[in-house]
Amino acid sequence: ARSSAVEGRAVLELGAGTGLPGLVAALAGAHAVTLTDRPDGDILDALERNVALNRLGPGGLRSRARAGSCPVRVAGLDWDTL
Numbered sequence: 001a002r003s004s005a006v007e008g009r010a011v012l013e014l015g016a017g018t019g020l021p022g023l024v025a026a027l028a029g030a031h032a033v034t035l036t037d038r039p040d041g042d043i044l045d046a047l048e049r050n051v052a053l054n055r056l057g058p059g060g061l062r063s064r065a066r067a068g069s070c071p072v073r074v075a076g077l078d079w080d081t082l
Contacts, residue, residue: 038076
């Protein structure tokens with residue numbers, strides 16, 4: 001059986017937009033997932049909604065249902081300050 005390329009790994013998605021790749025990584029068994037985008041309230045709110053709709057946030061059903069799965073974290077990242 002082939003394991004996922006992200007299984008057991010930490011995943012950082014830069015410029016996440018809707019967060020689809022990070023959400024898929026979480027479902028594929030990533031150890032930790034952080035979705036980042038510009039520190040804009042509308043963008044980060046949309047990411048938080050997508051995490052909640054997929055029940056992957058802290059205490060989410062899918063998060064608890066999969067052994068070794070993780071909640072997905074959303075964070076603003078300002079490239080000008082790096």
